[in-house]
Amino acid sequence: MKTLLIASILMMFAAGSNAQEFPELAVKHGCTTCHAMEQKLKGPAWRDIAVQYRNKKDFVYSGRQYSLEDGLVRKVSFGGRSNWGHAIMKPNDMDELQQDDIRQLVRFILQLADSP
Ligand code: HEC
Secondary structure, eight states: OHHHHHHHHHHHHHHSSSTTSOOHHHHHTTGGGTOOSSSOSSSOOHHHHHHHTTTOOEEEETTEEEEHHHHHHHHHHHOBOSSSSSOOBOOSOTTOSOHHHHHHHHHHHHHGGGOO
């Protein structure tokens, strides 16, 4: 399973002309309306998020502690604010029907800390 996910992330890279391009899934789910890879838009730059959480293991969402990946999946799914400022991230997967996609996107973001 893990290998499969890593393989699909690598495929997302191969599909773009360089490693910094947004994966299809990010466009499909509307992430690109608020996020850019290197600059802050409405939301923080994805690379800044990766750097921020580089050595972190946990993430608190709505007062509950999760593993970093699970916590970010919840935050992206149900939305939130205050970790980066006042802007709000609206819910992106309220019905939890796209959890595999959201998880792949979170993994993509987190690995940006180590990509060129
Ligand atoms: C409506 C604009 C908007 C959309 C659409 C959006 N985001 Fe965000 N995102 C934000 C804002 C604003 C923040 C900062 C929230 C905060 O300060 O806690 C954020 C924060 C994040 C974070 C960091 C969370 C934290 O607490 O550190 C991740 C990861 C993230 N977004 C991923 C995504 C993904 C993946 C998508 C697409 C499925 C997406 N975002 C769609 C606005 C958006």
